[in-house]
Amino acid sequence: xxxxxxxxxxxxxxxxxxxxxxxxxxxxxxxxxxxxxxxxxxxxxxxxxxxxxxxxxxxxxxxxxxxxxxxxxxxxxxxxxxxxxxxxxxxxxxxxxxxxxxxxxxxxxxxxxxxxxxxxxxxxxxxxxxxxxxxxxxxxxxxxxxxxxxxxxxxxxxxxxxxxxxxxxxxxxxxxxxxxxxxxxxxxxxxxxxxxxxxxxxxxxxxxxxxxxxxxxxxxxxxxxxxxxxxxxxxxxxxxxxxxxxxxxxxxxxxxxxxxxxxxxxxxxxxxxxxxxxxxxxxxxxxxxxxxxxxxxxxxxxxx
Amino acid sequence: xxxxxxxxxxxxxxxxxxxxxxxxxxxxxxxxxxxxxxxxxxxxxxxxxxxxxxxxxxxxxxxxxxxxxxxxxxxxxxxxxxxxxxxxxxxxxxxxxxxxxxxxxxxxxxxxxxxxxxxxxxxxxxxxxxxxxxxxxxxxxxxxxxxxxxxxxxxxxxxxxxxxxxxxxxxxxxxxxxxxxxxxxxxxxxxxxxxxxxxxxxxxxxxxxxxxxxxxxxxxxxxxxxxxxxxxxxxxxxxxxxxxxxxxxxxxxxxxxxxxxxxxxxxxxxxxxxxxxxxxxxxxxxxxxxxxx
Numbered sequence: 001x002x003x004x005x006x007x008x009x010x011x012x013x014x015x016x017x018x019x020x021x022x023x024x025x026x027x028x029x030x031x032x033x034x035x036x037x038x039x040x041x042x043x044x045x046x047x048x049x050x051x052x053x054x055x056x057x058x059x060x061x062x063x064x065x066x067x068x069x070x071x072x073x074x075x076x077x078x079x080x081x082x083x084x085x086x087x088x089x090x091x092x093x094x095x096x097x098x099x100x101x102x103x104x105x106x107x108x109x110x111x112x113x114x115x116x117x118x119x120x121x122x123x124x125x126x127x128x129x130x131x132x133x134x135x136x137x138x139x140x141x142x143x144x145x146x147x148x149x150x151x152x153x154x155x156x157x158x159x160x161x162x163x164x165x166x167x168x169x170x171x172x173x174x175x176x177x178x179x180x181x182x183x184x185x186x187x188x189x190x191x192x193x194x195x196x197x198x199x200x201x202x203x204x205x206x207x208x209x210x211x212x213x214x215x216x217x218x219x220x221x222x223x224x225x226x227x228x229x230x231x232x233x234x235x236x237x238x239x240x241x242x243x244x245x246x247x248x249x250x251x252x253x254x255x256x257x258x259x260x261x262x263x264x265x266x267x268x269x270x271x272x273x274x275x276x277x278x279x280x281x282x283x284x285x286x287x288x289x290x291x292x293x294x295x296x297x298x299x300x301x302x303x304x
Numbered sequence: 305x306x307x308x309x310x311x312x313x314x315x316x317x318x319x320x321x322x323x324x325x326x327x328x329x330x331x332x333x334x335x336x337x338x339x340x341x342x343x344x345x346x347x348x349x350x351x352x353x354x355x356x357x358x359x360x361x362x363x364x365x366x367x368x369x370x371x372x373x374x375x376x377x378x379x380x381x382x383x384x385x386x387x388x389x390x391x392x393x394x395x396x397x398x399x400x401x402x403x404x405x406x407x408x409x410x411x412x413x414x415x416x417x418x419x420x421x422x423x424x425x426x427x428x429x430x431x432x433x434x435x436x437x438x439x440x441x442x443x444x445x446x447x448x449x450x451x452x453x454x455x456x457x458x459x460x461x462x463x464x465x466x467x468x469x470x471x472x473x474x475x476x477x478x479x480x481x482x483x484x485x486x487x488x489x490x491x492x493x494x495x496x497x498x499x500x501x502x503x504x505x506x507x508x509x510x511x512x513x514x515x516x517x518x519x520x521x522x523x524x525x526x527x528x529x530x531x532x533x534x535x536x537x538x539x540x541x542x543x544x545x546x547x548x549x550x551x552x553x554x555x556x557x558x559x560x561x562x563x564x565x566x567x568x569x570x571x572x573x574x575x576x577x578x579x580x581x582x583x584x585x586x587x588x589x590x591x592x593x594x595x596x597x
Contacts, residue, residue: 010408012485013401017413020398023454027430028420034429048432093324096317109321111583112328118579118586119572120514122535126568127331129539130338130351136561138334141350171327176590183591203313235517244540263428264521276426284423 038277042269058274067258071275074238075254078162079230082169083223089170090177091219095211097178098185099203110182113175121172121236128168128241156247165252168241169234177222184218185211217298228290231255231283255279332572339363339566343559351565361559362566373570376531383447383530384512391508392501394454395462400489402459403466404475421456431521446522447530452511458504461592465500466493503589506582513575535571539564 038058040051062068093113100106116124131138132154140151154160188210196206233254242252255275262272330353338351342359349356366373401407402414430450440446470493478488494501519533529537579586 007408013404013407014409016397016485016489017401020394020454020459021413021416023394024416024420026433027449027451027453028425030433031425031430032423034425034433037429037432042432044436047436048429096320099313100317100321101314102318105318105321109325110587111580112325114583114586114590115579116328118510118514118575120516120532120575122514122516122532122539123568123572125539126535126564126571127335130331130334130565130568133351136346136350138351138353142352145350179587179590183587203310240536240539259427260520263431269428269432273426273428276428280424280426287422 035273035277035280037269037273040270042273054270058270059278062271062274062278067253068275070250071253071255071258074251075231075233075256078165078169078233078238078254079226081162081166083226083230085166086170086174086177087219087223089174091181091215093174093178094181094185094215095207097182098211099207110179114179115175116172117176119172121234121240124168124172125236125240125243128164129243132164155243155245158248158251161242161248161251165237165241169237172237180222181215181218184215188214220297221294224290224294228287229283231279231286233257235260335565335568335572339562339569341562343562346561359562362562363570365559365563366566366570372526372529372534373531373567375527376529376534377574379444379447379528380513380530380532383444384509387448387452387512388505388509390448391453391455391458391512392505395459395504395508396489396494396501398454399459399462400466400493402463403470405467405472417456417459427521434522441522442525442528444528447515447518447528448512450518450522452508452515452518455508455511458508461589462497462500462504465497465592470496499588500592503585503592506585507589510575510586531571535567538567 034048037048037051039053039055040048041054041057042048043051046052097106097109100109129137134140134151134153134155137154139154144151152160154164192210193206196210201209233256235256238252238254239257239260242248245252255278259272259276259279262268262275333353334351337353337355338346339362340358340360341352341355342357343361345357345359398413398417402410402417404410434446434450435441438445440449474492475488478492483491514532516530516532516536519528519530520536523529523533
């Protein structure tokens with residue numbers, strides 16, 4: 001009786017949870033059930049659960065092709081480069097921002113470096129196009145031509161794209177990471193710096209012994225979180241920025257673009273689902289592992 | 305401290321940041337200048353930082369002679385406003401009970417949310433469900449409902465804010481005064497949570513405004529193109545259009561070189577205009593929630 005009364009008291013709170021629960025079931029849990037697709041030969045008429053079982057056939061097929069290696073390699077290597085280069089640049093800029101005097105300019109710099117982060121990747125693909133287009137692009141017409149160099153057909157030459165994609169990624173997101181590191185530094189007590197100065201420590205010593213140690217935990221946590229997502233890629237960066245060009249596929253195909261093309265363009269549902277499940281499972285293991293490490297290091301920042 | 309040395313350092317550091325600003329600015333300048341340059345001049349000289357022969361034909365063609373950009377804006381506004389409103393409602397309604405430590409079964413509902421952030425069923429089965437069961441292909445629902453309507457990450461941000469900023473004693477006191485749960489949420493909790501609601505609203509709004517993934521999966525009729533989807537299609541399709549023009553078809557009349565830049569300017573403009581005013585809320589939203597990404 002008492003229990004029933006207690007639950008009754010909380011009834012409105014349970015009602016509040018309901019719309020969210022329904023959405024989670026539809027948007028997340030039902031598709032989780034749909035992973036059985038990876039083990040089926042999908043037939044539009046028979047539906048997901050009615051389609052014929054084919055066991056591990058889709059996986060066998062996927063891992064026999066060169067594609068599996070290419071998309072895994074691209075996804076992992078790009079992410080690794082992004083993590084390393086991105087962190088170094090963001091930490092460097094954050095420290096510099098912290099060392100600056102002049103409140104107004106500091107604010108201005110912060111505002112500006114964050115801006116590319118909030119612009120959609122579609123717009124960024126136009127910015128890249130303005131630079132890279134063969135006939136009218138800025139690189140060919142304004143830089144290479146005056147130097148007397150032959151124009152480069154950027155959108156059909158794969159060897160440039162690892163660099164181009166890294167530059168675009170850094171351009172878009174270094175400000176975001178920089179603001180995170182910078183906000184970790186704003187919290188550091190200024191008295192440490194003053195005390196160090198009085199003791200005769202120069203700028204580099206102060207950065208080395210005070211600033212960097214204060215950034216350490218943020219760097220570790222953000223890196224671990226990035227590592228946990230290393231099997232996922234920014235679809236827009238790898239699909240829209242290279243304009244979905246077939247000539248570039250070897251260096252721009254990641255798991256996400258592969259799944260999209262399989263599903264939407266090649267109509268290869270089984271293979272797409274197999275690649276998707278491969279991504280989900282490895283991603284799941286990586287998140288769990290990263291969380292265990294974060295938890296050991298800084299329990300407050302752990303996801304669960 | 306050697307003052308002279310510090311001055312030198314400050315100058316160098318400011319110089320470095322000015323270089324960064326230039327790197328951020330130049331692409332936008334090329335975009336804007338080229339969009340107001342005459343087509344023939346562009347074809348001759350290529351995209352440049354400064355406009356040479358000023359000409360607004362591209363904008364006239366896009367805004368006066370065609371309705372697709374304006375319709376794209378309209379779709380984007382409808383989707384962003386509706387999506388953000390519903391998202392905030394769902395987020396608050398889920399986050400508030402989770403912030404109540406006395407709620408029986410709280411761990412279950414937390415886990416129910418967390419798990420969706422850890423494991424994904426994949427886009428293939430989602431796609432089949434949304435198109436075959438819910439039939440949202442080529443409807444406005446397609447741009448609003450999949451994936452964006454409630455994001456676990458934002459729910460956790462809101463919950464964390466409620467836990468840290470709403471004293472339990474205040475809630476208990478209101479309940480003793482006879483206020484129901486809905487009233488407590490609407491009249492006490494929410495008014496005290498305006499900073500997080502603003503930050504969340506902005507970030508959700510931005511994710512709707514910038515979204516084009518739902519568009520490329522679920523929409524292929526012109527009339528449902530949001531501005532981002534429209535931009536995506538325009539860039540990928542004028543490539544094919546241009547190829548067709550080269551192989552002898554009459555394609556020379558459309559000033560596609562300057563138009564491409566003009567559509568991108570129109571696409572970026574709303575965010576560009578709004579951003580400076582709301583910048584501090586973005587920074588707040590990012591720094592509050594980021595570590596729990």
